[in-house]
Amino acid sequence: MATPNLFESVVPNHNVVCTHNKGDRYCLENSAIAFSPITEINIMTYETLTQQAIPSSSCDEQTLAQAELNHLLESQAEAVAPTQDPLTSRDRRIIGEIIEVEPESVRTIWIEGGITVWVQLVGGGRLPFDRNWFATRVAEVKATLPETPLERNERLSDELETACTAFGLYHGEVNWLSFSTKLYQDGHFVGFVGCNQQGWYARPRQYGVNRVAGSAKDVIALLGVRAAVAA
Numbered sequence: 469m470a471t472p473n474l475f476e477s478v479v480p481n482h483n484v485v486c487t488h489n490k491g492d493r494y495c496l497e498n499s500a501i502a503f504s505p506i507t508e509i510n511i512m513t514y515e516t517l518t519q520q521a522i523p524s525s526s527c528d529e530q531t532l533a534q535a536e537l538n539h540l541l542e543s544q545a546e547a548v549a550p551t552q553d554p555l556t557s558r559d560r561r562i563i564g565e566i567i568e569v570e571p572e573s574v575r576t577i578w579i580e581g582g583i584t585v586w587v588q589l590v591g592g593g594r595l596p597f598d599r600n601w602f603a604t605r606v607a608e609v610k611a612t613l614p615e616t617p618l619e620r621n622e623r624l625s626d627e628l629e630t631a632c633t634a635f636g637l638y639h640g641e642v643n644w645l646s647f648s649t650k651l652y653q654d655g656h657f658v659g660f661v662g663c664n665q666q667g668w669y670a671r672p673r674q675y676g677v678n679r680v681a682g683s684a685k686d687v688i689a690l691l692g693v694r695a696a697v698a699a
Contacts, residue, residue, distance in 0.1 A: 558619040563587060565613065566605045567595060621647060624663050624684075631684035636696030651688070659691045 555563075560571035567574075567587060575588040585602040587595045615623075621644050632639055632651070637658060640650040648662030659672040661684070668687040669678035681687035689695075 556619065556622050558613075558615070558622070561613060561619075562606055562609050565609045566602070567597075627684045628661070631688050634685060634695050635688050635693045637688070637693065651691070651693075653693065658693060661687060661691075 555574065555576060557571070559577075560574045563569075563574045563577065564571035569589070573590050575590045577585065577587050579585055579599060583599055585597045585599050587597070589595070624647050625642070628639065628649075631637075635653070637651050637653050639661070640652065642649045643662075646662060646664070648660060651658040651661055659670055660674065661668070661670045663669070663684075666678075666680050667682055668684050669680045670687040670691050671678050672691055679687065679690040681690055
């Protein structure tokens with residue numbers, strides 16, 4: 469199965485990758501934007517009620533009101549932030565490199581008001597960054613951060629899943645070491661597909677010549693499979 473991947477919507481139209489349903493996630497790997505240095509950090513502030521010298525009979529009411537206010541603010545913050553993990557392991561490496569923390573300490577990320585990128589940490593803290601500055605740093609880090617085998621498999625799995633959906637196919641168990649699998653349509657075997665150093669390849673039987681293409685969709689089409697027609 470494809471790994472849900474969140475950064476895809478952090479910065480519109482930027483090739484960057486943030487576990488969410490695929491429609492809700494934000495990912496750094498597929499976002500593009502005009503970048504500019506950060507000028508200031510947006511920090512949301514809230515006014516809290518100042519307790520005055522009032523009769524003791526009113527203290528409990530004010531304490532209760534303050535507790536309700538705090539709960540409301542917390543609920544609003546949760547409504548803004550994604551409630552599920554939207555990040556891949558590569559997303560976390562990129563964010564961790566940018567804000568200088570361990571990748572495992574990054575919980576999630578989201579944009580507020582189209583301006584501020586918020587990074588939620590596992591320990592409960594959250595950090596705000598200017599969106600343009602953050603997107604610039606994402607591009608810089610991606611250019612120098614080598615892809616791990618796990619990250620490669622996650623990326624290829626996402627692409628294969630999308631291609632299978634477009635053709636009305638499903639795949640069998642994936643050999644993650646070589647990234648190869650069998651394709652099926654309506655219970656019938658279609659062919660083999662995988663990705664190696666030459667790129668995506670496919671063949672209609674176990675033994676034979678590989679047919680190579682630049683994407684999972686293109687290589688599946690070489691097997692003679694037509695795209696699925698929406699009902």
